[in-house]
Amino acid sequence: MRVVLAEDLFLLRDGLVRLLEAYDFEIAAAVESGPELTRALAELRPDVAVVDVRLPPSFTDEGLQCALAARRATPGLPVLVLSQHVEQLYARELLADGSGGVGYLLKDRVFDADQFVDAVRRVAGGGTAMDPQVISQLLSRRERDRPMARLTPREREVMELMAQGRSNAAIADRLQVTERAVAKHTSNIFAKLGLPPSDDDNRRVLAVLAYLDRGGEG
Amino acid sequence: MKVRNALLAGARGLWLAVFGLVTSILLFVLTVLSICFIVLGVGLVTTPVAVRAVRAYADTRRGQAEAWAGVRIPTPYHPAPPAPRAGIVGQVEQCVALLKDKATWRDLQWLLMDMTVGTVLALLPAALLLYLVWGPVLALGVWKPIVRADGTFWFTFVPVTDQFTANLAAATGVGFGIVGLLVNPYLMRGHALLAAQLLRPTRERELALRVDRLTESRHDAVDSSAAELRRIERDLHDGAQARLVAMGMSLGTIEALIEKDPAQAKRLLAAARADSAEALTELRDLVRGIHPPVLAERGLGDAVRALALRMPLPVEVDVELAGRAEAPVESAAYFAVSEVLTNAAKHSGARRVWVDVHHADGSLRIAVTDNGRGGAPRPGTGGGTGLLGIERRLGAFDGVLAVSSPEGGPTMVTMEIPCVLG
Numbered sequence: 001m002r003v004v005l006a007e008d009l010f011l012l013r014d015g016l017v018r019l020l021e022a023y024d025f026e027i028a029a030a031v032e033s034g035p036e037l038t039r040a041l042a043e044l045r046p047d048v049a050v051v052d053v054r055l056p057p058s059f060t061d062e063g064l065q066c067a068l069a070a071r072r073a074t075p076g077l078p079v080l081v082l083s084q085h086v087e088q089l090y091a092r093e094l095l096a097d098g099s100g101g102v103g104y105l106l107k108d109r110v111f112d113a114d115q116f117v118d119a120v121r122r123v124a125g126g127g128t129a130m131d132p133q134v135i136s137q138l139l140s141r142r143e144r145d146r147p148m149a150r151l152t153p154r155e156r157e158v159m160e161l162m163a164q165g166r167s168n169a170a171i172a173d174r175l176q177v178t179e180r181a182v183a184k185h186t187s188n189i190f191a192k193l194g195l196p197p198s199d200d201d202n203r204r205v206l207a208v209l210a211y212l213d214r215g216g217e218g
Numbered sequence: 219m220k221v222r223n224a225l226l227a228g229a230r231g232l233w234l235a236v237f238g239l240v241t242s243i244l245l246f247v248l249t250v251l252s253i254c255f256i257v258l259g260v261g262l263v264t265t266p267v268a269v270r271a272v273r274a275y276a277d278t279r280r281g282q283a284e285a286w287a288g289v290r291i292p293t294p295y296h297p298a299p300p301a302p303r304a305g306i307v308g309q310v311e312q313c314v315a316l317l318k319d320k321a322t323w324r325d326l327q328w329l330l331m332d333m334t335v336g337t338v339l340a341l342l343p344a345a346l347l348l349y350l351v352w353g354p355v356l357a358l359g360v361w362k363p364i365v366r367a368d369g370t371f372w373f374t375f376v377p378v379t380d381q382f383t384a385n386l387a388a389a390t391g392v393g394f395g396i397v398g399l400l401v402n403p404y405l406m407r408g409h410a411l412l413a414a415q416l417l418r419p420t421r422e423r424e425l426a427l428r429v430d431r432l433t434e435s436r437h438d439a440v441d442s443s444a445a446e447l448r449r450i451e452r453d454l455h456d457g458a459q460a461r462l463v464a465m466g467m468s469l470g471t472i473e474a475l476i477e478k479d480p481a482q483a484k485r486l487l488a489a490a491r492a493d494s495a496e497a498l499t500e501l502r503d504l505v506r507g508i509h510p511p512v513l514a515e516r517g518l519g520d521a522v523r524a525l526a527l528r529m530p531l532p533v534e535v536d537v538e539l540a541g542r543a544e545a546p547v548e549s550a551a552y553f554a555v556s557e558v559l560t561n562a563a564k565h566s567g568a569r570r571v572w573v574d575v576h577h578a579d580g581s582l583r584i585a586v587t588d589n590g591r592g593g594a595p596r597p598g599t600g601g602g603t604g605l606l607g608i609e610r611r612l613g614a615f616d617g618v619l620a621v622s623s624p625e626g627g628p629t630m631v632t633m634e635i636p637c638v639l640g
Binding site for chain 1: 491494515
């Protein structure tokens, strides 16, 4: 799997390269600025891009903007965005096109190599990987939200894990229930959020999106 | 609307002329006499009273100038000493302070002017409208007995002797009336501007007032930034720094244990990792408290939007900014909005909040409205320390804060900071 990596701090870039190589990823390019990232994404067409939000030369949200632009040029281009902090605002922008293949994680998630690599793979495979912090922010303030209030506690747990981008199997494993039970919960959630049956993977993205959008009402 | 304005101007002018003439003469005479009688001793007691009456009257007229003609006249007076000493010494001190204040003498000049030019100017709008009535009434026949008794009667510049000249007078009266309808609001404005010449602070006094204000806001800014630094130091010391020390100790222990007791070393490693995650969270919160990342990355508009998303109640954000303000202004505005939103969430019982951010007339204007129960304390009236803090923060940039919060709601907090967008 070919990866383009954008991170301006040398130590972290170097660490990420080692980590991903150790997990059998091929580093197509490791760049340190926005313009370089844009060029690398256009030329190399990687399987997944791992991008820091803040990049030179502007040191604002250049990395995020480059990633969004690249996804507009190549719809569905998998992008995992890393950041020192996570904001719903950015999560929403990443998910806005509804095509999946996006992730948005705190940089410290790299500490848990297995989980991080799992997230990269999920994103590369067209899934989502939202940081638990984004999800918990959403869930903690969704009390007033009627569709949300209709979810049972167990369904909320499933929703939380699903929003992070986990598969039914992984959710079943985490919650110590059968996969069939999880499948039942997820279809209940889709029904309660008013998502019609269609391609199951895409519905998972839409469910997360529905959540984030409801945040927008507030 | 125009007619209404003109009529209103006439009525107000009449009131200003009559009431103004009487009050101005009265106050002028009393004050001048008081000042003269200082030599005799009686003046020592009466002067402060008279001058204060003059000031109260002048302040009323300042208010009217703003309300009636849109002319804002700032108050020029030196602040009175907080607690004047009792007895004759105190009286002398008060008199000296009042007489040394240039504004006292300018007030007297204004009284003199108000009872002369001012009265004439104030009467004009009313007179023009009265002619509108008087002319036609004259033409209807009222001229006959007057002319019979006195001979030629002059309607301003029209000599009335027969029906024809009476009609001419009526036409002139209507003409005056129309002129009045057109110019009355301007006459009122002229009257207010004339008063402003003497009632507003002199250039020198204006500068002095501004220096006072700046000194105060600089003190506030220095105080609050010192407090902020102390808070940051404490947070670092008690939080992240302590965790890093704990981590270092754990790592030291792990080093010693790793061969003897790998299982224990593994447990400690997990603890150290948890510590590092905690330290990061604390640092992140600290950074957000100093300069929120979204503010740095995207500017005020998106920072407020991101803030709204974190609020426990629905917040609607409307931003219209063509560029970014300077970083300190953005930061002050952001924290002000943050504080107001937190207040709304905590105390107002609101179900919805609206934030409107836009830039107009060289000012950043922010309005935060909620549909809660209202009754928020005004800054500076005790209890409203949060709002007072915001006022101080904004004061450092010449910004202002206004709170409208009647019992029963809604609460509206508006902020205005002069700045340019880059």
